[in-house]
Amino acid sequence: MTRPPSHARAVIVGGGVAGCSVAYHLTKLGWTDVVLLERKRLTSGTTWHAAGLIAQLRASKNMTRLAKYSQELYSELEAETGIATGFRRCGSITMALTEARREEVLRQASMARAFGVEVEEITDTEVKALYPHVNTEGMTAAVHLPLDGQGDPANIALAMAKGARQRGAKVFENTNVTGIRTDKGRVTGVTWEAGGDTGTITCDTLVNCAGMWARDFGAMAGVNVPLQACEHFYIVSESIPGLTQLPVLRVPDECAYYKEDAGKLLLGAFEPVAKPWGPIPEEFEFDQLPEDFDHFEPILEQAVERMPMLAKAGIHTFFNGPESFTPDDAYHLGPVPELDGYYVAAGFNSIGIQSAGGAGMALAHWMDEGLPPFDIGDVDIARMQPFQKNRHYLRTRASETLGLLYADHYPYRQKATARGVRRSPLHEHLKAHGAVFGELAGWERANWFAGPGQERTYHYNWGRQNWFENQAAEHRAIREGVGLYDMSSFGKIRVDGPGAEAFLNYVAGGDMSVPVGKIVYTQLLNAKGGIEADVTITRLSETSYLIVTPAATVVRDLAWLKRHTGNNLVVLSDMTAAEAVICVMGPKSRDLMRTVSPADWSNEAFPFGWAKEVEIGFGLARAHRVTYVGELGWELYVSTDQAAHVFETLVEAGADHDLKLCGLHMMDSCRIEKGFRHFGHDITGEDHVLEAGLGFAVKAAKPGFIGRDAVLRKKEAGLASRLLQFQLQDPEPMLFHAEPILRNGEVVSYVTSGNYGHTLGASIGLGYVPCAGETAPEVLASSYEIEVAGVRVAATPSLKPLYDPKSERVRV
């Protein structure tokens, strides 16, 4: 047997569809020195037994872009490699059986149009014309995506492996990677074992494509890859006479999908409570798990009604295979925060075949160019929190996430399992006052407060949910009186050391050479002028700063900062859990602060954009005069041991000021009225800071910061698009996310974030509008509509915040 070489530019671990795709795409970019190591035979993990559905539409534009890319690639692979991939554009139908699902599929169809995916709503008769065997009883709506496809998963992977080999990659089967070599925070090589032989490959980069093994494989090098294998089921009928090619049919309300396969019918399930599986036996290779008919039976019972021919056909195969699921149903891609040169493509949540082509392409570009080709924050491995590798957590959460793929995707839907891991020091206090919690990055956060006697739970739908009036009342308190909300989940990164100022001047667009106590709102930019983080940075002393960032991005931000420290003498520390953040906001916040603290809270002594230490009750806090809700107010950073005391002091004094406890749904409603951007939605690594309308925060005159050249170039060339704020002219429809934006009747873009503006009295959305060569008045002069579940609603555009455009309320 040929032995693996002693060095490679990239070593890929795992020869499933993901590993083969990464090898294929790296070699396409000219990386010939690529080695793929597979412990058994190619595809022998999960890939060989996938059902082979290849859809194009995902929940966001870029995930759709990647899925579309896969689909287009697979249609060409056979011609390139000579391997029959079985790829067919058979189309797909999704059938809704409830009113809520009807709204969901119609909204999805609107979204598909915004993302350039062909889709049409079809009637009962049209469903029957495309799929004569289906019983359409109870159908409330259906959509048809004519270009969706299906294929042979193993051959798709093998074709990509062949394509990679043809361009110089070396693939070794029956070669188990047994160890990772590292030096000074960088991966330097792997050790392998093959049939008693062992060896080492030194390498510049390593890609963990180990499928359901990826968590434990990652742990070998201290790398966090949270995923869990679950049993995943389908049955295949006996041959059905006369059955010819059909579209894929999804009936999510019955947790089922159907695929015609060589004259047989495959019925797959996404049952609400899944079965986590493991440990994985050492010898696992092209294996399946024992059948569990009792578990599958409820799905089959409904399926027989839906597809009567199944009752007669008989079951040829009962298949149960393991697949990995992640805590948020999104896969893991990109460089890991823990180790330089180490990348991941794993955790595909039952859509690995349709995702692998795009994921491999995006990762190869990321490895080659240092940045992904466009924003892929939805799947960036750095969104995961360290605790999420906990195995009890993963098993519990994965039992839910499998079924969620076919559950109603209501806005604001919260996960039900594995909750309560991270809590603010105020958690019990907030709970006692009626808080209803949501979860983000493991944090329990008060999203809204139930009134006395009101049920403390979400009732989801696509309109105004049961907390709408609570949000409205909290919103009014912030706009007219004073409200308090807990933002302890904010990520807090301390930057300490003699090099702190120079370092932050290099990584941030703003000017960090400011006096102690000054708060700078700024962005960390990439070399293209895209926004990697949207933060405030407060100078705490000559040599230390505090970066405050969203809860979900602190791991990613720390990784970005670490990668760019260069020779600056700095220490970076995650201080998130060290301080609670109590936000006191509203025109009457000053009055309240005066009753609990002897500090001078006047505008002159404590202007906007400054922080200082204050006494509150018997304790101490650092008050930051900033706002995300667009009102006068302070964020109080309080050592966690004193947080409860400060809270109690504020609430007690607040009784005389009608202080209202508020949740984060209020915060989002207030911020969208003010046009404040939401990182990850409105602004991402692919959005240029000037097009995002944040040029005011960039000090282009400052020399030598990352992204400066791109900012100067854009100034010269002019904006290709602009982020606009929209208000629906009809107060009824709700905007959530991804609704298409039409300009003069043509779809030009989509809503990046939306919420109801309770002061403005209608739904508000943000979205980019292409505008190359146009002036701002020209952009605004057009007529705009936003499509909500297939209905076009007139919208008023604005480049200035629709609420308090001059920020007069903030600076009083």
Ligand SMILES: Cc1cc2nc3c(=O)[nH]c(=O)nc-3n(C[C@H](O)[C@H](O)[C@H](O)COP(=O)(O)OP(=O)(O)OC[C@H]3O[C@@H](n4cnc5c(N)ncnc54)[C@H](O)[C@@H]3O)c2cc1C
């Ligand atoms: C029943 C079922 C139906 C499915 N249907 C669909 C579908 O219709 N459409 C779709 O898109 N997806 C579907 N999927 C999901 C899809 O099969 C997976 O997402 C995909 O195959 C995952 O590919 P992978 O490369 O990440 O993992 P794998 O195929 O498991 O590959 C990982 C490889 O890594 C190797 N490995 C692990 N550790 C080491 C080591 N230390 N050294 C060397 N090699 C190692 C393993 O042997 C394995 O071959 C389905 C899955 C199941 C179970």
